[in-house]
Amino acid sequence: MTDWIAFLRRNARLGLIGGIVSLYLAAVGIVLAFSERNVIVFSDDVSLTLGRVMLALPPIGIGYFAARSGGGIPTRLTAGLLAGFVTGLVQGAGLLVASALSPQIRDVLIRITPELISFVSFGLDPVVGAVLGVAICSLLGLAAAAIEVTRAAVRRPIIGGFLAVGILSLAEPFVRPRLQDMDLPNVANFLYQDHGLTVAAAVLAFVAGAAIAVLWKPSRAAINRRMAAADPGQQRMVRWAWALVVIAFLYALPVKIAGPFLTQVLVLVGLYILLGLGLNIVVGFAGLLDLGYVAFYAVGSYLTALLTSPNSSLGIGMSFWVALPIVVLGTAIVGLFIGAPVLRLRGDYLAIVTLGFGEIARLLFLSDALAPWLGGVQGITGIPDIIDSGTYTLPLIGEVSGPAATFYPLLALCAAGAYFAYRLKYARVGRAWNAMREDEDVAQATGVNTTNFKLLAFALGASIGSLGGAVFATHLESVFPGSFVLQVSITTLAVVVLGGMGSIPGVVVGALVLIGLPEMLREFAEFKLLVYGAVLVVVMILRPEGLLPDVGRRRELHEAEEAEEVARTAAPSQAS
């Protein structure tokens, strides 16, 4: 009996959470704002909008979560249904209250407009809309629970299919113009209509996503098996071939595939990859929580500006590549200066002090006292492009200009930064940093000179961040103190944490998700931070170790053993 009550309470509580999330999304205006963006267009006046998806996500998520409890399949399905039902009840109640109080409610909650109320109630009477909403939410909760309880073999393709539809639809602002540019208007018209997917395209995307999800694991296993069976020479060749494919893709990406708009986004992602790689050394490897990392970005930018811009107070107008080593070295020294006073601080205290340093840096660049050298509010302008005044010709690509001109040197620097971080990580230095992160006292008792290694982490982390600053300065052709706000530090930290502390591929994924994704929803820029927060919270609940966690280096020996095992089990099937 008590079990039964506990069951009710648990799922009602989950439903309540889902309902509150729905109300929040509606009340802040996301639902209505997103209702202008189509996901799937069924006919000229019937379409599934992103706003509708926003209302559907809470019951789906809650239903899925509710079904993760223990018990038999009927119990778990009931849990999903119940949680979805309660979510719908809360949504409906909110709708009724809002419509009863409308329009006065706008005095307090200005986003609860009559249009929103009409949208949420499907253009029907609010009472009918609320009842319909409850029914839909219950069904969605049940459906999500049904997906949860099925076997992975069924669940994975379904989720993969929905993901593919979502991604292809969200990518419309990039993909459609590119298809037009590339003289493929037929493809564009087949895929998209009214800025949403056509039904045919949605079905196709779903099938493709499902197929990829089905084939992903077995084909990866097959590739691994084949790789393991191959001799070392062949393995090396396959790896090189892969590397070549990736390089060729990246080489063609900005001009041939992405187009200027998406390349601009990629440049932003690249800048945050560099920042993330640098901060990852400080926070991820050495465990020093630095909230003032933007200071290094700013110093890198300003040093570049001073050295390369003919308009700067130095006015020497060096070329970018000559200036770069000086910038890196200079920022490393600043890293030492910031690191030295905080050597004795740990954890939260360190975070607060570095936060202060970040602000101090910005205020120094802003200050009137230093304005004769650093330009104060006006900053420094006239920073030349990285290569040949921003336009150059690449073999097979042709003329490169605009964001693409920044893309290539940035890519090279990202690759260099990643290589640098990777080498450090799997060396004596990296282990000493890791030990310090795990337990500073014990690391010291084990012989790690924590003072030196902390300073080294700050200096090297600062150096990589300064690369980002240098590219940033040339990309904007000017630097202003206003670019170096706390938000940059926080975003960089979020990139590192989301990707997985200490994980180098994680930085790349984190930057793509946190910087790239919001750009896809550019017209909803006012909700960018909200999306950020939501993504971070969800990822931290579902994968607290990050998207691509640092699994620790797999030993060569271990791999060899595993390969042997795989080869043995695979032998019979390959005998033919």
Add this chain to the structure above:
Amino acid sequence: MAAAERAAPEKAVDGKADLILRAVKVTKQFEGLVANREIDFEIPRHSIVSIIGPNGAGKTTFFNQLSGVYHPTEGTIAFENIDISDMAPHEVAELGVARTYQNIRLFRDLTALTNVSVGQHVRTKGQWYAAVFQLPSVRREEAAIEKRSYELLEIVGLRRSMADVLAKNLPYGDQRRLEVARALASDPKLLLLDEPTAGMNPGETRQMTEFIGQLRRDLDLTVLLIEHDMKVVMGVSERITVLDYGEKIAEGTPAEIRANPRVIEAYLGKQATA
């Protein structure tokens, strides 16, 4: 009691023997509290000695001064005739003192192998720039570190399959072993073990005691134990020092300590006299 008989010391070591460590009148004061008062303490080379005492007797405080975590308020500590009283822990570690902890303190999110590799930090040199450019010296050193790490895991009896397991996921006994392996990785001359058998069952405790004796023989070590468990101490050590309320109240061979009325009163309490 069989263990006690087997490990009976060859001979009581006198004060003028070759000393690896010598503490003279060490006093440690925290604000008003005197945790150690004028403790004289010596460790002859190649011996196994123990410090025992009831909870709060100041054992761990004293231990922490030997490893550089605390610095004595008064008095000096010399290791190999070098004054280490004011040295930082990493300097002491470099001289050849390694330690374990009462509550196991491994690098929990690193693999067993990495834990041991970190232990070799003071005996290796690889600089960051050398690692970035993958100089031959670094490649050689890394290979040597890896080889040595596997050896050490074997020495403490950790199975090879455990090498890639995160330290926090190892079973309790293996965590204790791994901590010893990490300490041994720095090629210490003096190994400080803080209650190495805490939380172990009698079987594991006996294994650990035998292991300590074996370590001394195989690796030319000197061992200092802090213990709570009288049986362990009596079985393995040649000399025992007893602390109570921060002061040294007795010193001698296990037999002498067992017979010492002050020890019985202070440490063993009523159970022993009853």
